[in-house]
Amino acid sequence: MSLLDRLKAQIAQDGPIGVPEFFTRCLHDPRDGYYATRPDLGAGGDFITAPLVSQMFGELIGLWVLETWTRLGRPAPFRLVEMGPGDGTLMSDLLRAGRLDPAFLAAAEVWLVEVSAPLKAKQAAKLSDAPRWVGRLDEVPGGAPMILVANELLDCLPARQFVRTKDGWAERVIGLGEDGQLAFGLRGLGKSPDAAPLHLPEAGKGSIWESSPAQAALASDIAHRLVADGGAALLIDYGRAEPEAGDTLQAIQNHVKVDPLKTAGLADLTVWADFPAVVAAARETGAKAGPILSQAEFLLALGIEARAQALAKARPDRADQLGRQLDRLIGKAQMGALFKVACLCAPDLSPPLFEDAT
Secondary structure: OOHHHHHHHHHHHHOOEEHHHHHHHHHHOOOOOHHHHOOOEOOOOOEOOHHHHOHHHHHHHHHHHHHHHHHOOOOOOEEEEEEOOOOOHHHHHHHHHHOOOHHHHHHEEEEEEOOOHHHHHHHHHHOOOOOEEEOOHHHOOOOOOEEEEEEOOHHHOOOEEEEEEOOEEEEEEEEEOOOOOEEEEEEEHHHOOOOOOOOOOOOOOOOEEEEOHHHHHHHHHHHHHHHHHOEEEEEEEEEEOOOOOOOOOEEEEOOEEEOOOOOOOOOEEEOOEEHHHHHHHHHHHOOEEOOOEEHHHHHHHOOHHHHHHHHHHHOHHHHHHHHHHHHHHHOOOOHHHHEEEEEEEOOOOOOOOOOOOO
16 A cells, blocks of 8 residues: 555544644655655756755865864864765765865764665765764764754755634645545644644735744754754755745655645655744754855855866866856856755854854
8 A cells, every 4th residue: 555545544534634744754654755765866866956966065065064163173073964965975075175184084973864774875885984874863972063064954844834714824734635635624723733833924815834843843953962062053955034924845756846645755845944943943042043145145155156167177078067057056046046054053153154143
């Protein structure tokens, strides 16, 4: 029985489920979840991430990490952590940039937080020096500063959705339509098994508001660690820099948006990262956080144009390709504006480009 059929049977017996439960089952069901069984990255897969667009992305993040380590006082050892490391390309490129300072590589303990067995295999094949794998951040040992990187992780954490009706806000749920197929419906907030957000905004009828306790909880967990042990976390994802209404739930298969209710477990499912909530959660925990930059602002400040020129000079035959890659990463119509970057850090640290964090 497929995941879709099992979800239908569960709903028929127990009633509608919330969007977060559906989201988590689609991605992580042990038998049929997308990340548990068939994650497929790259041009020939379902979706492509920035590290797979160009080596420049990971190399520049490596330089940012190296400078952050220097500002930490060059501690040895320190935990170099990547959450949601994909196929290992980002960490591979990051460590190549780290060769500029052999002491950095000697001090770094590489930890990958990964729950997908297929992706662990890809990471092991990509990385020559075997890292250590854990399934949760709290399994990474404490007692030393941490520099954490997470690219396209927040969008894999579920969000609740609320719809403004003529009678007020109601929570969006997934039940069965008259045809027996999965369908969206509404549930009064008083009937929700979860506490509703404290402050749902004023909005017009039909507006959809998303709230991700999972994203905020992760930010709080990271911040607790940074306050206790020192360090910084760099979070990169597509999402919002200001609170706003909108339905961002989407399923991607073969680089095309598909119906999430018809492709349970067969497609990657995402929501936008809520960076304002992430930054607020980190600050409430005692860490510094922000400001929220666009990916273009971040990469341009790190010198991606100069890096592209240097690569093109070394390989003139790749100049056109490098130009396309550069545009994909920083172009306003590409990843440059849609993707945002935020930094969480210990109260006594000022990481590069985030010296104004509060």
